[in-house]
Amino acid sequence: MTRRLTLRARMALLTAAAVALAVAVCAAAGWYLTRNQLYHELDRRLGASIGAPPGPVPGGEPGPGGRFLHNMERQIDQALLMCRSDATGGNTDLRPFGPYEITQVVNAQGRACTIPNFGSLEVTAADARVARGDSDRALHNGTGVTAGGKTEDVRILTFPAQTTGGVRIAVSVAISLDEVEGPLDNLALLLVAVTALGVLLSAAAGLMIARASLRPVDELTGVAEHIARTEDLGIRIPAEGTDEIARLGRSFNAMTGALAASRERQQQLIADAGHELRTPLTSLRTNIDLLLRAEASGRDLPAATRHNLLVSVKAQMLELSSLVGDLLELARPDEAEPVRQSVALHEVVDRAVDRARLRGPGLTVRADTEPWYVQGDPASLERAVVNLLDNAVKFSPPAGTVAVRLAGGELTVRDHGPGIPAADLPHVFERFWRSPSARSLPGSGLGLSIVARVVAESGGRVALEAADGGGTLARVRLPGTAQPRD
Known part of the structure; x- marks a missing residue:
């Protein structure tokens, strides 16, 4: 299994590669621009003495091309007469005219006719087209042989001309490429060295940039490892600025804060649940101990006393069952996807009213419901409505x-009890919270917490307020429709 590079190494490598590529592109561009400039200067020198394009030599003062042909008339005529393609020598002291190292004639058939002591050139198709009159000029690189017999790479210019007899020909002149290729080779070596140095410098710069950029990430990693090792969620990362690393630090701080709050709520739930369970368990154990001692001593308890103890045990068991059910409901993770289906809220309310009448036989429970359909969990919604009615009955x-x-879409439950003091209203939906006046009554203090949670999951809101004339008014608003949805 191959080992992946670290993030720091990858950043340094990518930075070095990017800088190296930029340096290489700039070096290549500089080399090609220099090459083009040198060739442009070479081409300018080639055409400086002949004009573009030269023509026949009429009477009067000849132009630049005419002067060139005028000086070469005899040699050109002799070359066309002999029409040899190899470099030849002669007794003449005449040397190539102007800056040219090699000069030769191309006849109308596209054949090279060398001039003695002027070297020879390879004839290309472009040169032949100029000789036939199909092209104004040809400019290209080629290979030539100087008058001294040395083979060289040359830059060739071929232009059309006419002999003194009016015969169409072409003349090719050439300059050695050494004065271009030599500087270009030296420049290429220099640019390669500069590029290599740039790669080394970019690698060092990339490593420094990676270290500086990842320093906040290293701090974040250290904090995460410290939290994993010590489970200390109170530690925070300094997050200054608005860049991505600062946002990551603030997000991490928000996450650890949420985890700390969740842990605190969990611990508080455990502590409150233990406190609430202690009372019924203690009472249950006391009653069972009395029954066991009476059984062990052989002295039967009076029937009424025994009956009362069993009734108390049953009530305590029911209270424990209700408390455990409430705890299981509250222990359900908030992030779990709640059940969402169409629920006939008016039917849920009617069933809850029937149950409330059984729990308060001496009370009058009046119900007035209109059809209303909401999205939610049927069992949870029924439990929430039952909790509201149980609270009113109690x-x-x-x-x-x-x-x-x-x-x-609004459900109201109105009782005529003692009401809730204004100071207690902000706390009624807290878990295990019970007002001082209700602590002597049965219950765990979780009913309204469950109501608030179920209503919130269904997209609604719930509130308690003092009712006119005394008592408490509970309002539950749930979004929905008066007609069932398909």
Whole structure:
């Protein structure tokens, strides 16, 4: 299995590669620009003495091309007469005219006719087209042999001309490429050295940039490792600025803060649950101990006392079962996807009212419901409505009345109990919170917490307020429709 490079190494490598590529591109561009400039100067020198294009030599003062042909008339005529393609020598002291090292004639058939002591050139198709009159000139690189017999790479210019007899020909002149290729080779070596140096410098710069850029990431890694080792969620990362690393640091701090709050809520839930479980468990154990001691001593308890103890045990078991059910409901993760289906809220309310009437036989529970369909979990919604009605039944006076109404998507539950003090209203939906006046009554303090959670999951809101004339009014607003959805 191959080992992957570290992020720092990859950043340094990518930075070095990017800089090296940029240096290489600039070096190549500089070399090609220099080459083009040198060739342009060479071409300018080639055409400086002949004009572009030269023509026949008429009477009067000849032009630049005419002067060239005028000086070469005899040699050109002799070359055409002999028409040899190899470099030849002669007794003449005449040397190539102007800056040219090699000069030769190309006849109308595209054949090279060398001039004695002027070297020879390879004839290309472009040169032949100029000789036939199909092209104005030809400019290209080629190979030539100087008058001294040395083979050289040359730059060749071929232009059309006419002999004194009016015969169409072409003349090729050439300059050695040594004065171009030599500097270009030296420049290429220099640019290669500069590029290599640039690669080394870019690698060093990339490593320094990677270290500086990843220093906040190293700090973040250290904090994460410290938290994993010590489980200390209170540590924070300094996050200054608006760049990506600062955003990452703030996100990490927000995450650890959320984890710390979640742990605190979990610990508080465990502590509150233990406190709430302690009372019924203690009472249950006491009652069971009395029954066991009576059984062990052989002295039977009076039937009424035994009955009362068993009734108390059953009530405590029911209270424990209800408390465990509430704890399981609250322990369900908030991020879990809740059940979402169409629920007939008016039917849920009607069933909850029937259960409330059984739990408060001496009370009057009036219900007025209109059809309303919401999206949510049927079981959870029914439990929430039952909790609201149980709360109203529990605090209603004997022979009191509980009014339940569902209209326009709003459910209201009104009792005529002692009401809730204004100072206690902000705490009624907290877990295990119970007002001082309700601590002597059965219950765990989780009912309204479950109501708030279920209503929030269904997209609604719930509130308690003091009712006119005394008592408490609970309002639950759930989004929905008066007609069922398909």
